[in-house]
Amino acid sequence: MKYHKIFKNRKESIGSPPGSLVHIGRKKTDKAVISLMRYNETELSETVPDDINSALIEKQADYVNWINIDGLHDIELINRTGTLFNIHPLLLEDILNTTILPKIDIIDDQMLLILKMISWDEKSGSIESEQVSFILGKDYLISFQEKPGDLFDPVRARLRNCLGKIRKKGNDYLFYALIDIIIDNYMAVTDTLSERIDNLEDEVLKNPVSEHTTALHDLRKELLYLRKITMPLKEIANNIKREETDLISEDTLVFFNDVSDHVIQVVEFIDVFREILSGVYDTYTSTISNRMNSVMKVLTLIATIFIPLTFIAGIYGMNFSYMPELSVKWAYFAVLLVMLIIGVSMLVFFKKKKWL
Amino acid sequence: MKYHKIFKNRKESIGSPPGSLVHIGRKKTDKAVISLMRYNETELSETVPDDINSALIEKQADYVNWINIDGLHDIELINRTGTLFNIHPLLLEDILNTTILPKIDIIDDQMLLILKMISWDEKSGSIESEQVSFILGKDYLISFQEKPGDLFDPVRARLRNCLGKIRKKGNDYLFYALIDIIIDNYMAVTDTLSERIDNLEDEVLKNPVSEHTTALHDLRKELLYLRKITMPLKEIANNIKREETDLISEDTLVFFNDVSDHVIQVVEFIDVFREILSGVYDTYTSTISNRMNSVMKVLTLIATIFIPLTFIAGIYGMNFSYMPELSVKWAYFAVLLVMLIIGVSMLVFFKKKKWL
């Protein structure tokens, strides 16, 4: 993952008035799609209005109104949504800026929550992320996604099938249910990462090769990224609990406790994974270096044994006219024997010193 | 220990309604077993009811009622227990999820405590853990274990034999007594780990070999795991003390102080062990590298002494027709002497430079 991509297009907006709406991020879909689910315990209607205006008209006060908008690049649409639903310009600006870290903000009677929806991309072997924002109002919940997707389909199914207590509860519970899905995906990604780390660890302990350096580096970066977008969630969960707001009922708060627990678990595991990776790196380094050392030792030993022997051969290769040993009949075999003795005793010596 | 095992089966539950009961973990026993101990200062009855329903019926208000359930895979049973004892769905969900970190939660008039029961598995040389959960109610205590075991037998014996003051006290003291046993096991495991570290340290200081890399890595991981499941206990002990709950009497709180002290001791020791291990690793690395270096130095020295000598022999092995030295009678011995002198002076030089 390229980190400078996250900051892309920032420079252009320096000095523009705060609250000016610029979409910072990649354009991920062609046309923004609006969908509205309106339900209470007994009734449920689904529509796909052409415009946010018709969505506002269809909204009814004693129902839960869930408006989902796919596609952040349609600034015009986001802008009209802001005007119609009285959303503070700074909140709108944040929704459009996909480089932002997760945050929560309450201005007047609206709560803004920005999260990263993550998934593991098997092809690139890295974490894919998409920004999801929520505006929780008195009787409505607006969710913004970068591109259309089936992320929230399980909740839609539960709504349609009256599964669980979701139809009996308000928009705060819907809000929780959607967040819960996102956090569950964090756990799934952490799960995938832990498998990867386990596999890498096994490989490194069995047979470390130089490619593992890059693999370790990549995993470390994924963990860093995951940590960066998870850490703020702890604070956010606390804020929701502490904040004295009418938007979330006493009853639903218990469920946010649960979200908070899940987030803490993810953060805890990330920290453990980081420590494991750093341990794997240490093990990798010292195993590689141990193995290298023993190879070099054996090679050097071979040279060390033959160099003195070659020297002896060299002596009797000299052409001095008077070298008495040369004419002795058994001298050649004696020298061979001496060489053998020297070679073997060096071997024995090295063996005894445990150098071999 | 494989870390991805801890997260296993998570993915399947994404999007399911919160509070949906899924048992996440290995199935550790065949049939769930319920046992009920009902006692006060003078009376004690033990039964093994077939079903949780009969346990509820046998429960009596002015006795301490301790219901122990072995086997979390019987979701049906856990579900009925939840309904009969009015346990909040989120609490039930946590009890079934054996991948969860230790936690405490109070909803309405019930306290949920989830702990890891650990023991040292000599065969695999790693920490074995099992999840134990408690639901503390007004006049009852329900304990859940993954598999049947003799973990709580010492407390059962004390109850039967009227040992200590346990029979004179309420279910909060029973709660404490059971936790105390679990924490004592933490200390035993820490003890085992400290012995292992001591032994490894001795071995490394005496004679570091490459297998120690893996041993260090494994111990480090066990400490990481132990730390991860112990850290939350500190917070939990504080919560119990701070929490304004009628479930635990003033009198029993003093004993939770003691539990808190024990937990802090374990955490302190784990941190010390981590630092010792990191020190052992440093010592291992530098000893290995020192030893390797001195071996290579000696080997290189041998080569360095003989290479120049071989060169001299090479010179007099040349076949030039006019090499005046060759015909001198004592030249051969002179050359041998020169070689000896060169060899010895190199040795002396190296010795003096402390390279040898």
Next chain:
Amino acid sequence: MKYHKIFKNRKESIGSPPGSLVHIGRKKTDKAVISLMRYNETELSETVPDDINSALIEKQADYVNWINIDGLHDIELINRTGTLFNIHPLLLEDILNTTILPKIDIIDDQMLLILKMISWDEKSGSIESEQVSFILGKDYLISFQEKPGDLFDPVRARLRNCLGKIRKKGNDYLFYALIDIIIDNYMAVTDTLSERIDNLEDEVLKNPVSEHTTALHDLRKELLYLRKITMPLKEIANNIKREETDLISEDTLVFFNDVSDHVIQVVEFIDVFREILSGVYDTYTSTISNRMNSVMKVLTLIATIFIPLTFIAGIYGMNFSYMPELSVKWAYFAVLLVMLIIGVSMLVFFKKKKWL
């Protein structure tokens, strides 16, 4: 960036009375320039008074009065500004000392804010910084810069063109708008740094060379510097929010929340970059060392194969008069064959051991 430059000229001022005005820093411009913008929702006037005195006279109570002073070396001017606007001597001293870290101070009814304005200098490949100070009073805002620049031009343009709500708001909003520009520049610099780190990372992963050591060192220092001047901003943003001051209206405080969020993002990214750099350094070290090792291994292997062969050749180069093999006709070819076999089997052995 030389760190001792930051402290330059400090020594001279030891023991001088507190509040004595000394300009600590480089003289960055020739003549100090004063400019005054006076506006409300309907009117706007711009003047460039010769002296601070005329600026004071032109100031009007029911307008926003923004006095901008370029050039801190004109101590006389700063001194007169202090006297005319009743600025506490300690505040004045801080404004002049360009080695100071960002800080906020409220004395009586004036708020002093000192920031570093940073930009990326492509030529030197390092962060350039300039000190910017603000004195926020009841109906005026004085800004001090080290040298004239177009930093605040976007705000001036918005004021002239009535863009955004800036003309409808007070001097506190102007104060925010100016700070916002500065913080936007922090993000731009962080962006540049992230690109640099990305590039360096790519290069190191592809082909680490020794120049990367210096590049890593330099980037690390830039991050350290950026971190040092950003860290206090978090605290400063909090102070503004907490401080019970009439200088900033309830309404504008929301915008300072936004500044605070931006600062936190920058700090977060800096920390991530630091970790990435340290990961890149690790990868660099182990890649370099792996590559070096494999080179040395191959070289040593070549020597190891030929040294024993040379020894065999040496044996048959000896001049003993009785060496039966020498006269055997096929002996030479036999020896060559033996050498080949030895050489090949060593190769095969090394290959099998994966040393090659």
Next chain:
Amino acid sequence: MKYHKIFKNRKESIGSPPGSLVHIGRKKTDKAVISLMRYNETELSETVPDDINSALIEKQADYVNWINIDGLHDIELINRTGTLFNIHPLLLEDILNTTILPKIDIIDDQMLLILKMISWDEKSGSIESEQVSFILGKDYLISFQEKPGDLFDPVRARLRNCLGKIRKKGNDYLFYALIDIIIDNYMAVTDTLSERIDNLEDEVLKNPVSEHTTALHDLRKELLYLRKITMPLKEIANNIKREETDLISEDTLVFFNDVSDHVIQVVEFIDVFREILSGVYDTYTSTISNRMNSVMKVLTLIATIFIPLTFIAGIYGMNFSYMPELSVKWAYFAVLLVMLIIGVSMLVFFKKKKWL
């Protein structure tokens, strides 16, 4: 110091009722000895009662009664002391457990303080520690030591000689005086450690040898141990000051401030020592490696110079029948000259490259 010793005998007590008295630790003396000092400003009596019972009888309400018990293995005696002085079972359990970290506990009207008394054992070159516990009651102070010793003799002397204001003050001041002695010993041990570190540092900077690895490791462990038993003291000193207890008078609290300052100094110095040790370790590693490198470089240089020369000699040692140079009269000397030139120019080249 073996860390598993500290945990010894723990396992046996798992599941025993809390407050059950087991002495965990080595048996350090044969018979427990009780001594009683009873004094006020004018009178002082010293007795060595056979039993704790007689000590209780001799105790008088308007005197300071200091009961000192040497020998924790006499469980029977400790038990009776507990009963006679109404000490809470959990406090008694802690007094007997010598593996516990320093702690303070106030139950009802008694304060328990557990400290480690440390001294430097010159023979083993490590810290020796003994557990000292205090029970501070309304008009008495009971001190427990593992073995008899002269630790408190200076205080006894001051009591007998009416030195200082100790006789004019209550048992809280006596309590302080005894703690003060113990903390003074911490400083003495820190002093010894600092001398050791200084010496080791000097040696390492002058001439690092492989034994220093072990020395560094040992010192690091002693510091770890010292830190572990000192850290809790900070918290303890704070607790004494904060705790609203009548046991310590306003007047004496000032002196506990002083104890707190001393403890902080010890902790500060330990932290500095740890950093110095880690710096020494770095210096050791890089010096060793630098030295090793330069040795290997010289050795390799020698080989590198002679190997090409040997090759030249080898060429003219070949036995081709037609080698024109061989028969040239001055060829031999020419070759020798060429070899000299090659050798010298390699030397010059290496010298110029600063490789030599």
Next chain:
Amino acid sequence: MKYHKIFKNRKESIGSPPGSLVHIGRKKTDKAVISLMRYNETELSETVPDDINSALIEKQADYVNWINIDGLHDIELINRTGTLFNIHPLLLEDILNTTILPKIDIIDDQMLLILKMISWDEKSGSIESEQVSFILGKDYLISFQEKPGDLFDPVRARLRNCLGKIRKKGNDYLFYALIDIIIDNYMAVTDTLSERIDNLEDEVLKNPVSEHTTALHDLRKELLYLRKITMPLKEIANNIKREETDLISEDTLVFFNDVSDHVIQVVEFIDVFREILSGVYDTYTSTISNRMNSVMKVLTLIATIFIPLTFIAGIYGMNFSYMPELSVKWAYFAVLLVMLIIGVSMLVFFKKKKWL
């Protein structure tokens, strides 16, 4: 700097009654010198009384009385000062103990402040420190120095010359002015250190040599020492601000804010310097190792090229009676050519592999 010096002479005082006056430290001057400055806005008198008694007599209630005592070894004098000015024994003990870390203490109506006055000793290349203590009373300020010096001369000059507002203010402002001088010296020392680090960094980046190890080690220790004596100042400055004391007026407190800012800056810079040093160390290590590696690589390459060639020469040096090549006329030149080809192709191969 030897750290055990700081603790020197500690051991002797174990067990002595608290508040017993022992001078711990080097005797730095021969005779203690007392000087008294008494002034208000209009008058100023300077005397050098023989004894502290006359100083007390000359002291007048509606003046600022500044008594400066040079020389802590005159215990008798310090003792009398304590008695005459009602200084608590524990404060007096601290003043005499020059091994103590900076601290602040308020007992009754006196404030004790202990600081380290530091300066850079160019000769030893290390920080020199001297202890300075202040007793701030209702209408007097007593300052204690280890040896006479011109440290406070700038303040004396300002007093004599009526510079600044110092004559118009009370003894609390004098107190501030003296502290301010000391802190200014911290900045000067930090400045010197930063220059040193910059220079070392430049040298290391240009040409790292083994002496830099020691230089890095020394600088690291100086920073450690500086950090240790600066860290408590932050807390001290906060204490002064928080403390509800009449000794320091509302008006002067603003100036202590300034002191606090300066201290924070010093601490910040020390932390940055520590990180830079650790970065320099990393760069040093990897540059040294890179350079070493490339040297070894070249050397090994030379050997690797010549060893196979020498082997070929060895083959034709063998004395077999039947070696057909030997008698071929152009064989010698063919072999030379083959050698050249082998040599050159190895060079090309190594060049291509970028090993050269």
